[in-house]
Amino acid sequence: MDTKPELAAALELLWQRFLPQMLERIALLEAAAAACGAGTLHTAQIKDAHATAHKLAGSLGSFNLTRGSVLAHELELLYSVQEEPAVELGAQLAAITAELRSLVEHR
Protein backbone atom coordinates (compact mmCIF):
# COMPACT_ATOMS: atom_id res chain seq x y z
CA MET A 1 0.00 0.00 0.00
CA ASP A 2 1.27 3.47 -0.82
CA THR A 3 1.23 5.37 2.44
CA LYS A 4 2.14 8.74 0.92
CA PRO A 5 -1.36 10.01 0.04
CA GLU A 6 -2.68 8.73 3.36
CA LEU A 7 0.11 10.44 5.30
CA ALA A 8 -0.26 13.64 3.30
CA ALA A 9 -3.98 13.75 4.09
CA ALA A 10 -3.35 13.13 7.77
CA LEU A 11 -0.65 15.83 7.83
CA GLU A 12 -3.09 18.25 6.25
CA LEU A 13 -5.54 17.61 9.08
CA LEU A 14 -2.79 18.20 11.62
CA TRP A 15 -1.83 21.43 9.85
CA GLN A 16 -5.41 22.69 10.09
CA ARG A 17 -5.47 21.85 13.77
CA PHE A 18 -2.18 23.59 14.51
CA LEU A 19 -2.67 26.58 12.21
CA PRO A 20 -4.16 28.81 14.95
CA GLN A 21 -1.11 28.07 17.10
CA MET A 22 1.24 28.92 14.21
CA LEU A 23 -0.59 32.21 13.67
CA GLU A 24 -0.40 33.03 17.38
CA ARG A 25 3.33 32.51 17.22
CA ILE A 26 3.61 34.78 14.21
CA ALA A 27 1.54 37.44 15.98
CA LEU A 28 4.03 37.32 18.86
CA LEU A 29 6.88 37.82 16.38
CA GLU A 30 5.02 40.72 14.74
CA ALA A 31 4.60 42.39 18.13
CA ALA A 32 8.30 41.93 18.85
CA ALA A 33 9.28 43.40 15.46
CA ALA A 34 6.98 46.38 16.03
CA ALA A 35 8.39 46.91 19.51
CA CYS A 36 11.91 46.77 18.13
CA GLY A 37 11.06 49.43 15.55
CA ALA A 38 9.55 51.58 18.28
CA GLY A 39 12.54 51.13 20.56
CA THR A 40 10.44 49.46 23.26
CA LEU A 41 11.53 45.83 22.88
CA HIS A 42 12.39 44.46 26.31
CA THR A 43 14.46 41.50 27.41
CA ALA A 44 11.58 39.15 28.15
CA GLN A 45 10.08 39.88 24.73
CA ILE A 46 13.40 39.13 23.03
CA LYS A 47 13.58 35.83 24.87
CA ASP A 48 10.01 34.93 23.90
CA ALA A 49 10.58 35.91 20.27
CA HIS A 50 13.76 33.84 20.13
CA ALA A 51 12.01 30.77 21.57
CA THR A 52 9.01 31.25 19.29
CA ALA A 53 11.15 31.62 16.17
CA HIS A 54 13.03 28.46 17.20
CA LYS A 55 9.77 26.53 17.48
CA LEU A 56 8.57 27.69 14.07
CA ALA A 57 11.95 26.90 12.52
CA GLY A 58 11.69 23.36 13.84
CA SER A 59 8.15 22.69 12.72
CA LEU A 60 7.18 24.54 9.52
CA GLY A 61 9.42 22.47 7.28
CA SER A 62 7.71 19.28 8.43
CA PHE A 63 4.49 20.77 7.04
CA ASN A 64 6.13 21.29 3.67
CA LEU A 65 7.04 24.91 4.40
CA THR A 66 10.81 24.72 4.06
CA ARG A 67 11.08 28.43 3.29
CA GLY A 68 9.09 29.12 6.44
CA SER A 69 11.65 27.24 8.53
CA VAL A 70 14.46 29.20 6.86
CA LEU A 71 12.80 32.54 7.64
CA ALA A 72 12.02 31.51 11.20
CA HIS A 73 15.64 30.47 11.66
CA GLU A 74 16.76 33.91 10.42
CA LEU A 75 14.53 35.49 13.06
CA GLU A 76 15.87 33.10 15.67
CA LEU A 77 19.40 34.29 14.90
CA LEU A 78 18.40 37.95 14.94
CA TYR A 79 16.76 37.53 18.36
CA SER A 80 19.64 35.50 19.75
CA VAL A 81 21.73 38.56 20.57
CA GLN A 82 22.25 39.23 24.26
CA GLU A 83 21.48 42.92 24.05
CA GLU A 84 18.42 44.65 22.62
CA PRO A 85 18.43 44.61 18.78
CA ALA A 86 19.00 48.04 17.24
CA VAL A 87 15.87 50.01 16.33
CA GLU A 88 17.02 49.95 12.70
CA LEU A 89 16.61 46.16 12.77
CA GLY A 90 12.86 46.59 13.32
CA ALA A 91 12.11 46.98 9.61
CA GLN A 92 14.09 43.83 8.75
CA LEU A 93 12.38 41.84 11.50
CA ALA A 94 8.98 43.09 10.32
CA ALA A 95 9.71 42.23 6.68
CA ILE A 96 10.83 38.67 7.49
CA THR A 97 7.85 38.17 9.78
CA ALA A 98 5.46 39.49 7.12
CA GLU A 99 6.84 37.00 4.60
CA LEU A 100 6.46 34.26 7.18
CA ARG A 101 2.82 35.16 7.77
CA SER A 102 2.13 35.19 4.05
CA LEU A 103 3.69 31.74 3.60
CA VAL A 104 1.72 30.26 6.46
CA GLU A 105 -1.57 31.86 5.43
CA HIS A 106 -1.19 30.75 1.81
CA ARG A 107 0.13 27.27 2.37
Added chain:
Amino acid sequence: MEAPSAVVRKILIIDDEDDIREVAALSLESVAGWQVVTANSGAQGIARALEEMPDAILLDVMMPGMDGPTTFRQMQATPQLAAIPVLLLTAKVQASDQRAFADLGVKAVLFKPFDPMTLAAQIAAVLGWS
Protein backbone atom coordinates in the same frame (compact mmCIF):
# COMPACT_ATOMS: atom_id res chain seq x y z
CA MET B 1 3.70 -22.14 5.54
CA GLU B 2 2.95 -18.84 7.22
CA ALA B 3 5.01 -15.81 6.29
CA PRO B 4 7.03 -14.45 9.19
CA SER B 5 5.30 -11.45 10.69
CA ALA B 6 7.11 -8.13 10.61
CA VAL B 7 8.64 -6.95 13.85
CA VAL B 8 6.63 -4.11 15.33
CA ARG B 9 9.02 -1.67 16.93
CA LYS B 10 8.05 0.57 19.78
CA ILE B 11 9.32 4.15 19.80
CA LEU B 12 9.04 6.72 22.56
CA ILE B 13 8.90 10.33 21.37
CA ILE B 14 9.74 12.96 23.99
CA ASP B 15 9.04 16.52 22.89
CA ASP B 16 7.29 19.42 24.58
CA GLU B 17 5.90 20.71 21.27
CA ASP B 18 2.50 19.17 20.47
CA ASP B 19 2.81 19.70 16.73
CA ILE B 20 6.24 18.07 16.46
CA ARG B 21 5.19 15.16 18.65
CA GLU B 22 2.05 14.52 16.64
CA VAL B 23 3.71 14.82 13.23
CA ALA B 24 6.51 12.47 14.28
CA ALA B 25 4.06 9.97 15.76
CA LEU B 26 1.88 10.05 12.67
CA SER B 27 4.91 9.61 10.46
CA LEU B 28 6.36 6.63 12.32
CA GLU B 29 2.99 4.91 12.71
CA SER B 30 1.79 5.33 9.15
CA VAL B 31 5.05 4.94 7.23
CA ALA B 32 6.78 2.26 9.30
CA GLY B 33 3.88 0.75 11.23
CA TRP B 34 5.74 1.21 14.49
CA GLN B 35 3.98 1.54 17.81
CA VAL B 36 4.48 5.04 19.18
CA VAL B 37 4.20 6.28 22.73
CA THR B 38 4.77 9.91 23.63
CA ALA B 39 5.76 12.18 26.49
CA ASN B 40 5.82 15.96 26.71
CA SER B 41 8.69 16.45 29.14
CA GLY B 42 11.93 14.83 30.19
CA ALA B 43 10.53 13.66 33.52
CA GLN B 44 7.42 12.20 31.89
CA GLY B 45 9.65 10.64 29.24
CA ILE B 46 11.73 8.76 31.81
CA ALA B 47 8.57 7.50 33.50
CA ARG B 48 7.08 6.41 30.16
CA ALA B 49 10.32 4.71 29.18
CA LEU B 50 10.28 2.66 32.39
CA GLU B 51 6.63 1.69 31.79
CA GLU B 52 6.91 0.94 28.10
CA MET B 53 10.52 -0.20 27.62
CA PRO B 54 10.62 1.08 24.00
CA ASP B 55 13.06 -0.17 21.36
CA ALA B 56 14.32 3.38 20.82
CA ILE B 57 13.74 6.92 22.05
CA LEU B 58 13.46 10.08 19.99
CA LEU B 59 14.37 12.91 22.35
CA ASP B 60 13.97 16.64 21.82
CA VAL B 61 16.90 18.80 22.92
CA MET B 62 15.25 22.05 23.98
CA MET B 63 12.53 21.48 26.53
CA PRO B 64 11.56 23.54 29.56
CA GLY B 65 12.58 22.04 32.88
CA MET B 66 14.71 19.01 32.12
CA ASP B 67 16.24 19.42 28.66
CA GLY B 68 17.14 16.60 26.28
CA PRO B 69 20.81 16.17 27.29
CA THR B 70 19.88 16.10 31.00
CA THR B 71 17.11 13.60 30.31
CA PHE B 72 19.55 11.43 28.35
CA ARG B 73 22.08 11.48 31.19
CA GLN B 74 19.40 10.44 33.66
CA MET B 75 18.37 7.59 31.38
CA GLN B 76 21.98 6.48 31.13
CA ALA B 77 22.16 6.45 34.91
CA THR B 78 19.04 4.29 35.11
CA PRO B 79 20.09 0.65 34.64
CA GLN B 80 16.79 -0.45 33.01
CA LEU B 81 17.06 2.30 30.39
CA ALA B 82 20.78 2.60 29.77
CA ALA B 83 20.81 0.18 26.82
CA ILE B 84 17.89 1.77 24.93
CA PRO B 85 19.21 3.69 21.92
CA VAL B 86 18.45 7.40 22.01
CA LEU B 87 18.30 9.71 19.00
CA LEU B 88 18.32 13.43 19.70
CA LEU B 89 16.02 15.66 17.73
CA THR B 90 17.05 19.29 17.43
CA ALA B 91 16.48 22.47 15.47
CA LYS B 92 19.88 23.75 16.55
CA VAL B 93 22.12 23.87 13.51
CA GLN B 94 25.34 25.36 14.88
CA ALA B 95 28.35 23.06 14.55
CA SER B 96 29.37 23.58 18.18
CA ASP B 97 25.93 22.42 19.36
CA GLN B 98 26.06 19.42 17.07
CA ARG B 99 29.49 18.36 18.39
CA ALA B 100 28.32 18.72 21.97
CA PHE B 101 25.26 16.56 21.27
CA ALA B 102 27.31 13.89 19.50
CA ASP B 103 29.73 13.81 22.44
CA LEU B 104 26.90 12.88 24.79
CA GLY B 105 26.93 9.33 23.43
CA VAL B 106 23.55 9.30 21.72
CA LYS B 107 23.06 7.05 18.69
CA ALA B 108 22.45 9.96 16.35
CA VAL B 109 21.39 13.57 16.12
CA LEU B 110 18.45 14.18 13.78
CA PHE B 111 17.42 17.62 12.68
CA LYS B 112 14.19 19.57 12.71
CA PRO B 113 12.38 20.20 10.57
CA PHE B 114 12.29 16.56 9.54
CA ASP B 115 10.53 15.13 6.52
CA PRO B 116 7.60 13.03 7.77
CA MET B 117 7.92 10.82 4.71
CA THR B 118 11.51 9.80 5.51
CA LEU B 119 11.85 10.08 9.29
CA ALA B 120 11.23 6.38 9.86
CA ALA B 121 13.83 5.42 7.25
CA GLN B 122 16.37 7.74 8.88
CA ILE B 123 15.79 6.13 12.27
CA ALA B 124 15.83 2.61 10.85
CA ALA B 125 19.11 3.30 9.05
CA VAL B 126 20.78 4.60 12.22
CA LEU B 127 19.60 1.65 14.28
CA GLY B 128 20.20 -0.99 11.63
CA TRP B 129 16.56 -1.98 11.52
CA SER B 130 15.62 -3.60 8.24
